Amino acid sequence: MTGQVRMHLGAGHESAVKERLEAYGWTVQAWGQGLITEEIRAAMYAKYPPVLWRWIPDLIAVRGRVVVLIDPKSSERLDTPNFSIEQSALIAHQIMANLGLLIVYVFADFTCNSVQHLQIAYQSLNEPGRVKTGGSGTPYVLVRKADQRPFDEIFGPPVGRNGH
Numbered sequence: 628m629t630g631q632v633r634m635h636l637g638a639g640h641e642s643a644v645k646e647r648l649e650a651y652g653w654t655v656q657a658w659g660q661g662l663i664t665e666e667i668r669a670a671m672y673a674k675y676p677p678v679l680w681r682w683i684p685d686l687i688a689v690r691g692r693v694v695v696l697i698d699p700k701s702s703e704r705l706d707t708p709n710f711s712i713e714q715s716a717l718i719a720h721q722i723m724a725n726l727g728l729l730i731v732y733v734f735a736d737f738t739c740n741s742v743q744h745l746q747i748a749y750q751s752l753n754e755p756g757r758v759k760t761g762g763s764g765t766p767y768v769l770v771r772k773a774d775q776r777p778f779d780e781i782f783g784p785p786v787g788r789n790g791h
Contacts, residue, residue, distance in 0.1 A: 640701035641685050644733045647778065648697070652786040653690045655697075659683035682719035684730055690783070695729045702735040709748060709769035710734050717742070717768055731781055738775035739782075746774050 648655045660668055660683060671681040684698035698720065700710060712732065720730045720742045730742040749769040779785075 637699070637701045640733075640735060641699045644697060644699040644737075645686060647737065648686075648688050648782060650785050651690075651778075651782050653688040653695075653782065655686055655688040657685065658687040658696065659685045661685060677715060679719040679722060682713075682716040683723075684720070693729075695731055695782075696723070697731050697733055699733045700735065705735060708773070709771055710775070711767045711769055712745075714750065714766040714768055717745070733778070734772075734775060736772070737778045738772065739778055740770070740775050741781070744776075745770055748774075 645655045660671070660681060663671075668681075671678040684696040686697040686699070688695045688697055698716070700712060702710060710732075724730050724742045731739050732742070732745070733739040747768045748771045751766045751768070
């Protein structure tokens with residue numbers, strides 16, 4: 628899948644996540660690298676070691692006094708037992724979570740999990756000289772779909788159900 632196709636798929640999922648959260652009574656807005664200029668984004672990508680803030684989640688949502696950063700994770704294939712997450716993004720999110728931020732991944736099937744509760748099933752190796760044939764070509768982790776939580780469990784019921 629080309630980078631442009633991944634970005635289109637990701638933008639569609641991000642929009643769907645935003646709509647669902649709003650239906651659940653959350654106030655949602657764009658967050659992260661989508662708010663910075665191309666020049667700054669390019670500099671953050673080019674720096675080595677990478678600037679961890681490059682992986683700020685894409686959305687911020689609040690309901691009452693609860694604040695959640697959300698990183699929608701789209702997938703072209705839903706017929707596999709796992710979801711993949713870029714390893715650098717996960718590391719950055721684990722560090723950000725230590726700052727007291729709740730960070731939640733919302734996957735393509737609308738199951739989700741917080742960074743703090745994610746269970747890694749497989750971690751790729753960044754082997755020098757290895758030819759990457761799929762995806763973005765970056766090291767990744769796999770998390771089992773069966774280990775993810777229902778959307779309602781993390782974000783509560785939709786507005787209009789159970790007194791909301």
